[in-house]
Amino acid sequence: MTSPPSLSTKLMRIGAGLLVVALASIGLTLWLTWQLDGGAAAVNEAGRLRMQTWRLHSAVQAQLPPADVAALVGQFDESLALLRSGDPGRPLSVPWDDTLSREFAAVESLWQVQRARWLQGDAALEAPQQDVGEFVEAIDRFVRTIEKEIAGLTAILNLFQYLMMALAIGGAVVMLYSGYRFVISPLVSMRQGQKQLEAGEFSVRVAVNSHDEFGQVAAGFNRMAATLQSMYEGLESQVERKTRRIEAQRARLEALYEVSAFLAGANNIEELSRGFSQRVRRIMKADAVAVRWSDEANQRYLMLASDCFPQEMQEEERSLLAGACACGNLQPDARTRVIPIQSHDAAPVRHCAKVGYQNVVSVPVRLQQRLIGEIDLFFRGEIALNADETELLDALASHLASALEGLRAAALEREAAVGEERALIARELHDSIAQSLAFLKIQVQLLRSAVQKEQAEKVQATLDELDTGLRESINDVRELLVHFRTRTNTDDIEAALQETLHKFQHQTGLPTRLEMEGQGLPLPPDVQVQVLHVLQEALSNVRKHAQASHVSLEVVKGARWRFTVRDNGTGFDVTHAHDQTHVGMKIMRERAERIGAQVKVVSSPEHGTAVTLTLPPYPVTASGVDTVGLDLPASPFTEHRAMIP
Incomplete structure (x- = not known):
């Protein structure tokens, strides 16, 4: 089934229809106006034929030179040709039909007879007056026929003007009606429903009479009113539930902030891991906590720190082989999980069972998708983790990994800084003192050569160079010391x-x-x-x-x-x-x-x-x-x- 048209589609269709009709009417009106302009020019040109006929007749009777008569005949021929072909530039066009074609043919036929006479000169004087009058009468019939056609076109133009006026009025009425039906009326209904909703009448509903945008808005208003009614009816219980949830989230955020602040201020791994284990045990209300760190191959777990963990178990599990116990048995895709301790006889958990632990929560510690350790929380009773608590433990484990990595990176940075400083000193000594010493060595060689060759002037010049070089070297050393002390x-x-x-x-x-x-x-x-x-x-x-x-x-x-x-x-x-x-x-x-x-x-x-x-x-x-x-x-x-x- 096709979906009903939207409000914008309806308005576009109505507007497009009115626009097409208006454009068609305007185009037809322009065409009729063009025809009337051309017909009016054709009437003027046809009326000139009568004047030209009488001028020819007068010129022949006045016995003007044949050249003047021939010029008048040429003008008459041009007028006939203009009427026959028209002139779009003026515009000039004859509204041809069968009647006009016959009248124009009659004028052309009579003109051919009169034209031959007038070109003969004196012979035209013998032409009877009634032949000229008959020719003029034919021209008059042609002109009257054109005027009749123009009158018809004018009547059609007036009719279309009345139709366009009616179309404008009808279009305005249609647009007003469409606006009221599709826009104003739905808005009024929505406004009334809004006032009732503001007054606290949550049972109010707005009638959905269409599937357009306003229908969708009305349906959304009804859903909103239903939701508000449902929320209002159970507001107290929802507020209480939300309050408990917000309080729990606040407690988790506070705990996360506390642990993060501590990790940021820890100076060494021992202080960091011990303080972390104490805080995690207090936050999760666990009976004991152990923080274990894995070697590069994830084959053995070393206990970094613990809190409230039995002393005898600390000695036995200080270095735990992977897979030897429920702790330290993580897979690469392991997640935070609760491990029940069910039997005193099961070897992997017998120590925990003897102490009285019933469940252990295993939290993997990852750094950039690499498993680097584990946090174990021991409980003497039942424990069930919800999604928020699991997310909190994962976040704490991530912060612990980042803090430990930060300590390692700081140590590497200090080592790199010392190495870089030594390299800088070595480079600068090489570029300054070493080059100076190389220069002095060359001067000593030159001095030895000059002494052997007994070149006194060269010996003195070389000694001057050595003296200058030594002074420069001393100044360089002083300058290096000055720069070292700059802060x-x-x-x-x-x-x-x-x-x-x-x-x-x-x-x-x-x-x-x-x-x-x-x-x-x-x-x-x-x-x-x-x-x-x-x-x-x-x-x-x-x-x-x-x-x-x-x-x-x-x-x-x-x-x-x-x-x-x-x-x-x-x-x-x-x-x-x-x-x-x-x-x-x-x-x-x-x-x-x-x-x-x-x-x-x-x-x-x-x-x-x-x-x-x-x-x-x-x-x-x-x-x-x-x-x-x-x-x-x-x-x-x-x-x-x-x-x-």
């Missing part, structure tokens, strides 16, 4: 910047100035670390190359923090900034990229240098970069490698 502030970076400039001033003797302006959110500590690295590298380049007498650090706080190290030194040509002798600039850019920042260097010879570090709106240090503290800055002394002959 950041989680609230504001200003203190770290002041300390960095103070150490730079103490090391170089150059006056420094710190300028800070604007307001912005504090930078994260790891971002502060990278910022200080870049600034220290820029200050190190000033110390080594700038030959400046003053250094300033300008800080602009805002959505994008901006740091500018400015000196009044010798400067350099920035077009050669990527040369191997400018390793420091490369290091600064690499460090800036770690937090998505940009480094811009503006300098020119004899006009100083400005190094600007611009941070993104939300700078974030790449994962695993500088998470254990400040690493050592790459020493600019590596630039000596490019100068080794």
